[in-house]
Structures are given as structure tokens and as C-alpha cells.
Amino acid sequence: MTHTTPDRTAVAAGDGADVPRSHRTDRGAWTETLATKVPEVILLFWVVKILSTTVGETAADFLSENLGLGLPATTAIMSVLLAAALVTQLAARRYVPWVYWLTVVLVSVVGTLFSDNLVDNLGVSLWTTTAIFGAGLVVAFVAWYRSERTLSIHTIVTRRREAFYWTVILLAFALGTSAGDLVAEKLAFGYVPSALVFGAVIALILVAHLKLGLNAVVAFWAAYILTRPFGASMGDFLTAAPADGGLGLGTNATSALFLAVIIAVVAWFTVQNRRQTRGVTA
Template identity: 35%
Template sequence: MNTDLEKALSKVPEVTLGFWIIKILATTLGETGGDAVSMSMGFGYLAGTAIFAIIFLTVVWVQIKATHFSPFTYWTTIIATTTIGTTLADFADRSLGIGYPGGSLLLLTLLLLSLFIWHRALGTISVQSITTYKAEIFYWVTIMFSQTLGTALGDWTADTAGLGYTAAAGIFSGLLAIIVLIYFKTNISRTALFWTAFILTRPLGAVVGDFLDKPIDHGGLELSRYTASILLLIAIIVCTFVFKQRAGKAH
């Protein structure tokens, strides 16, 4: 495959600072948006998951069928993975009765299994190799599992561990800072660091989202989930214009 064709088929963005800022905003929106449907609208976790599953499958299909990189399509798909991740994690943790530890372990197993099968099938899990339909399918399945795991980890840390939303956000921010330091100071696999950071941004978004909409007496700001979701969506749209994005370099 020649370089020009690879660039045309690469439909994921270059990993830059702007990428991570939008990713954190998107994961926070996933928390407030998911909770708005399952809790505020009263659909519940199972029905909420079904609703977001339909949206997720639809936008993934559009993303995979696209012939070039589109920031709007890509980030819409990311948001879809975060919202279904929120309701699916809540369903596994609460409705199935396995709790945050059980849910986190189950989702971690599914995530690692997805990465393992992806690597065995294609020989790499690098985001720079997302230039085929098969690679894209593995990519989005893995992201969906990572978003769901991140939700469970965020809720587990903030609620069950009793750290609260701001302390939990500080912990995950600190872990991300360590990943950044490792990136610049070592030669550890960039692919491994990417997926580690990608997973950690989700629990950060989960606890920040909860901080925005949970009651004041529970350590939150008690914003309306609808208001918080709209503000986050606006922020994402603005950032997609401020941080000019292009397709990642394929190899």
C-alpha cells in the first residue's frame, strides 16, 4: 500500500495535546450524557445501554464506511463509546450485582482479550496502523471496552474507595502526568503508553462528570446533567476548531 493511499485510509487523528484535551472533554460528556438518559430521563441502565448501543453501532458504521478522516465523525464516535461505556459499566456494576471490583475485573479481562486478539490477527495494536476495515473494527471494539472499564474504575475510586470526586480526579491526573513524564524520559513502547493514557482519561472524565452533576452534600457542584452535557458538547465543538486536526501518519 503506497503512502498516499495509507494517508487517505487513516481515519484516526494525529495524537497531539489537542487530541487529549478533546478526549477528556468527550469522556466527561459521556458520563453526564449517559447519566442523563439512564437516571434523569428514567430509562434505567439496561434501556440506556440499548439506546446508546444503537447510536454506537450507527456512528461506528458511518466512521468505518468513511473514505477520509473527519474530526466531526471521529469525535461523535468517541462520544458514543463513552456514553455506552457509562451505562454499560453502571449496569454491570449495579444491576448485575457484581460491584465495582467485579465489574472492573470483567471489563479489564475483556479489554485485554480484545487487545490480544487484535495483536494476534494483525501483528500490531498501534493506532498508526488503523488503515483497514479490520483494524478499525478492532480499534473501536477496544475503545468501547476501555471506556466502559474507565467508568467502572472512576466510580470505584470516587465512591467505594471513599476518596471523593476531586481527590479521585487528582489521582488520575497524577497518573496521566506520570505517563507524560515516562513518554519524554524513556523509550518505553509508545503504543503501550498510548493505550494506558487512553484508558486513564476515562476514569478522569467519569469523576469530573460526577463532580459536575452530583449533589453538593456529596461533593459535587449539583449542575443539571443536561446543562453540563450541553456545555461540554459546546467545549468539544470549539476545541475541534481551535485544535486543527489531521489524520495520523500511517505505517
């Protein structure tokens, strides 16, 4: 975990320079330099990210279909919860594991619902939604870079950069939902082959980064975007009936199991974060 020392905070410049605390007194709320609120990218980061992706897929189906809320009502309710989580996350001055990962789970659910509403309620094709969310993601990245001159998650130390970060993540989840459904259903790859395809591409990105010098920022965001359709395909495989090519575990069992794992890992993150915070304070 990257934490700041009591007297200095890492600036978001690409050269990794530091800014003394005294230099931050005249900054506005959106540009004030804070401690980073993004967790360290370790293996467990990717585990929880993929599990959150799958929960987003299964939870959206559970609320909309099993509870009979329907897509519009489910989208409205989850969007309000997401807005509350984002306000809490943006208001925090440091990384709080349960707030951060709750926001990720809710972004996953809402991103899934945005895609499902366009396809199921408005009749927009998966080709079109994939193109729309893909274009939106490119625009968000361009706007972020033009504003901040960096896309590195290690430089997210202002609320403005964090706002760009969450916008990109929401669009990435929505794009991943559409792209995953497009490959698995429209192109008839099936759930497991789709997961294998996306998993193989993620593995190639890792190899390109480690062995061929692929830029770390490019590798991170490419893998982050692709874990969404990978997790969605796995979620569909676990929940779908055997007749449809799935294991038939259902949305209830899958959501409960994955949420339990997420809660356990986030609890571990919280313990580690408190230990590091006490160490910095000491």
C-alpha cells in the same frame, strides 16, 4: 494530521513502509488499505477525549435518571445510535472529524451504560466489573496484536484494524467507568482525590515516555485508558450535589457546556482537515 498522498498509502506495518495504490486492488473490504481515519494525537485530541469521557458520564445519567428512561431503555437507544455511527465511520474511506468524534462520544455513553447496568441492575460489584472489563481489554489487545502484529494507532489503515480499535476503545470506556467508580465510591477516595490520582498517573506516564523512553504505543494506550476514569471523576465532581462532595452543576449544565466545547473543537478540526485535504489534492 497524517494523510496519504494521492498515489501512495501508508501500510500498517511497524516499519512504516508504503504500499502503491496498484497493490490494493485485490484486497477484501476488511483488509483493503485506506487512508488513516484516526486523528493526529495533539493536545486538542486529549482535550476532546477527556471532555467526551465526561459527557459520556453525564449524558448517561441525564438520559437514564433526569428523563426517566431507565438504564435498559437508555442502553438500547444509545447502542442503536452507536451502531449507526460505527457503520458510518467504518464505511468512510478517510478521516471525517465529526463522524469520528460523534462515534467517540457515543462509545463513551454506551461504555458507561454497560458498567452501570451490571452494577445497578444486576448487582455485580465494582471489583468484579473492573476485573471483567480489564480482562476483556487484555484479550482484545492480544487478539489485535496476534492478527495485525501492531497496536499503533498510526497503522490503522484497514477496516479490520479499525474494528479492533473501536472494540478496545469501548472496553476502555467501560473499564474506566468501573475503575473510576471503584476508586471514588467503593474505596471512598472522593471525586477530586480520585481525579488527582488518575491525573498524577497520566503525568507519570508522560514523563516516562519523554524522559525514560517508555514505548510510545504503550504510553498512548495507558494514558487513553486512564483518561476515562479521570474524566468520569471530574464529571461526577461537577454534577454531584455539594452535600455529596460535588459542585452541583447538574447533568444538564455540564453536558451542554462540554458538548459546546466539543462541537467547537471538532469544527476547528474539520476546517483544518479540509485545508490539508485541499493541499494534498493540489
